Amino acid sequence: MFLINCPFCGERDQSEFSSGGEAHIVRPKQPTELSDDEWAEYLFMRKNIKGIQFERWNHVHGCRKWFNVVRDTSNDKILSVYKMGEKPPVNYK
Amino acid sequence: MPNYRIHKTEYIDETKRVSFKYDGKTYFGYEGDTLASALLANGIHLVGRSFKYHRPRGIISCGAEEPNAICQIGSKKDLTEPNVRATELELYEGLEASSQNCWPNVKFDIGGINNFISPLIPAGFYYKTFMWPKSFWKKVYEPLIRLSAGLGKSPTEPDPDIYDHKYVHYDVLVIGGGVSGIIAAKMAAKNNLKTLLVDDKKILGGSTIYQNNESIKIDDKLSSEWLKNEIQEIKKLSNLTIKTRTSIAAYHGYNFLLAKENLTDHLPEEKKKNKIRQRLWKIRAKKVVIATGSIERPLVFNNNDRPGILLSNSINKYLDYYGVTCGENIILFTNNDSAYETSISLHKKGIKNIIVDLRKSASSELIKQAESLGIKIYFNHVVTNTFGYRKINSLEIMKLSEDGNTTVGNKIRLSCDCLGMSGGWTPMVHMHTQSGGKLDFRDEDQVFLPKENSDDQISVGSCNGDFDLENIIDKTVNKINKFLDIDNQDYQETNIICSKENDKRNIWLLPNKIPLGKTKCFIDFQNDSTAKDIKLALKEGFRSIEHVKRYTTTGMATDQGKLSNMHALGIIADTAGVKMGTLGTTTFRPPFTPLTFGTLVGRNVGKFFEVVRKTSMHEWHVENNAEFENVGQWKRPWYYAKNGENMHDAVQRESKAARDSAGILDASTLGKIDIQGTDASEFLNRVYTNAWSKLAIGKCRYGLMLNEDGMVYDDGVTTRISENHYLMTTTTGGAANVLSKLEDYLQTEWPELDVYLTSVTDHYSTASICGPNSKKILNKLFPNLDLSDENFPHMSFKEDKLENINCRIMRISFTGELSYEINIESKYGNSLWKMCIEAGNEFNLTPYGTETMHLLRAEKGFIIVGQDTDGTMTPSDLQMDWIVSKKKYDFIGKRSLYRSDTIREDRKQLVGLLTDDPKEILEEGAQIVSDIKSKPIDMLGHVTSSYFSPNLNKSIALAVVRSGKTMKGQKLIIPMENKNINVTVSDTIFLDKENKRLNA
């Protein structure tokens, strides 16, 4: 059971959060301009990395804020937490 | 009655005699005994039958690893408990226990016949034999297996005991109260760290607490005396909490651990009453010290499973801790020094014993001590067979060849009434691996050890592979100082004398002249798997340890292979000719020892099992015979059973009344989201498929919300309350998810929008009044409100006061009738409802539930998201193209509406179905076909909603059918178990296509 450091509330138990999948997938500004394949790329394709992964989490039973998490999926260690709109930390690739 | 209790110890209170029943017979023990020690004191070894061959089995250990002595406790239907280890169960007055897995009784067991046909029951026997014919499984094989197998009986009535949960936070958690655990806890607590020390036993001290060998000393004292002193000291430390009778069940990530504390299991029944039985501790610790110790390994030789064969160290504990000897003529069979401690202890108490040692020679102080006492030692010998059916009475030994691969010379027969085995020690690395830690293999003594210690978790003592006392104490102190970043000097001067050495001759499967196929060398005592089974599995091509384990069932019994996993691995490695360390281990899964369901559930039983949400009108519904339906966590009136009606009759009455005069529905559970901000209109434009910018203040609009994949996600009516203020309603079940989804877009995709969302579902109660007389009822409630169609048309909103309380009134309809929804602050909900009922009395205002609501909306062809849709329906599939704006540049899901898959003509589409026999009601979920002759039958779709409509006097249904839009008028078939039902595809709207009733 993770301890997640919500950037707005501090450390809380995992049961207060829900996971929102891969981070930094930006919704296309002009979906109508995209081909089926390009739209499908946005809609369906997600990474599932063993190692360092950028994820979105929602403090759903807390402040309700969405934020980003850098997590090493091989050992579940959360390496960094940052707010929506902030740049991902550069020291993780 | 024989008495094997031969001396007094400080752990057994001989002034407190305890009577207990075992297999119906009364025995006596003392306070301080476990069931196992009390049975052994009474000379009872035979405690059960093995799982497959039903061989007699005896107590083998003194702890959690026990595979044989598992019993059924109590006989009451609600309190009986199976699979309790007699070696862990503390004796109490009135305890009733019985052996398991034997019928009619432990001494005469019919299943024992399996022992004689055992050549016919090889590994994978059940898989191979009972697979075919398939029809035999349910009626023949399964009942047969269940009858002859079965590990005890479950209680058949609810558990009356109380269980508890507790959350705690500590700086340091120490698991295990042996020497190293006590040292670690003391060092942590003395350094001002809030520390918790847990141990599964009644008292602290592990196996050192009863150590009384003169050649193992600390600071010139017996190691047990020294340790008792340490325990006295740590009990004085104010920031150390000690929990005994508490075992760690699971070690999860981020140092989150579950522990089970036994509070009353050791008390007589009258003292258990009204007390919490077990408590589940949910522990978060900044740092965890694992000091779980190690368990002794058995040895694998022919007939190594007879009652009277125990682990050598357990014989020692029964003697020195409980004062009980396991026999009067004992043989100890060993490959290392540990058995010599047992031997010397036995000798001191006057118990005759000899040693059979696999090693060619050994020369530690301990061995010299045994030799000087005149104890006979057979070096370089191996036990090749044992004899005695219900208890061992003799055995055979032979000399080992030079390489240890075979036996030489003549058999020597030795008589005995007890055999102790010592195959060395297995570190208990369960906690380390559960926490995600990896293991290393140490070739020298063939043990798996924790590989690396992380910043927040460390293993010390014998679970870390340090077996002699000097090593244990020195290493523990050094490691803990480093781990906690402290500089504790308490043990700097400690002087340790330990005459034991680590030297060991490890042979996993001991050699024998008899061919393996004719031996019974047990590895897993509880599941009856043998060395032969492992070899057979390898011969049949199994390679992975995980596969061999499942195929032979080795390590899959309630003891989870604590005694067997290492031997299975060793034999696989030897047979396959690979290094054991390269095989890996099986996964150690929680719980370490079985947990009761009660402990896991805690207080969340009965009415606390699940959160229940009730509307303000709930009590009125109860008083008026409502049957309730669960919608999410909500309790919604399903129908009101007037004068003992059944559901069908109630629904027919309710739905007729709603169309003929007036009906009232508690609509409080619909999700309500308050939307405010200067960009609120733009936001709605982006989340709904239709256009919102031009909705006038005071008007309502129905909206359909899609997922980004174009599939219908939710629907509901949204009202524009003022320029920048909307109230959105969602489905009852979808409310929380819709809010999360909207927040997601707002916070992550469109942070530039000035919009604020607040869930107000619980803030307002809603009474929905429909039917031709609803306007008259509204007029009675709100006499000053102009209800004319000009002032208050369909899809509009007004505010007015009821008495002094503000109400929001929407003229919207989910039934197709003239209809009003009155919203009021929830605390007035019940009053509002009662006033409505009173005002409606003269118009036969009839309360109706969700079933009638579903029927009324189906007559009008209105969908219910989640019933008529399942996450694969586009608006077009629902024949709702009218609600998708062509003009809007973008909204959630728009682009997906013209993907190649969503524009397919042959998607499943919503249609109406009319049965040829108007009285026939279809079953929801029933499959729809057009041709039942050609096989395989082509499935076209299924029924999503089906009712008998009293207003139309016929059966109606909604369904999703492949290419359904083009099939109006076509005949289809619904094949049921006993008959085929003929139906015709129709329009989805069955009643009032012109919407005249909305303005009736």
Ligand SMILES: [Zn+2]
């Ligand atoms: Zn938060």
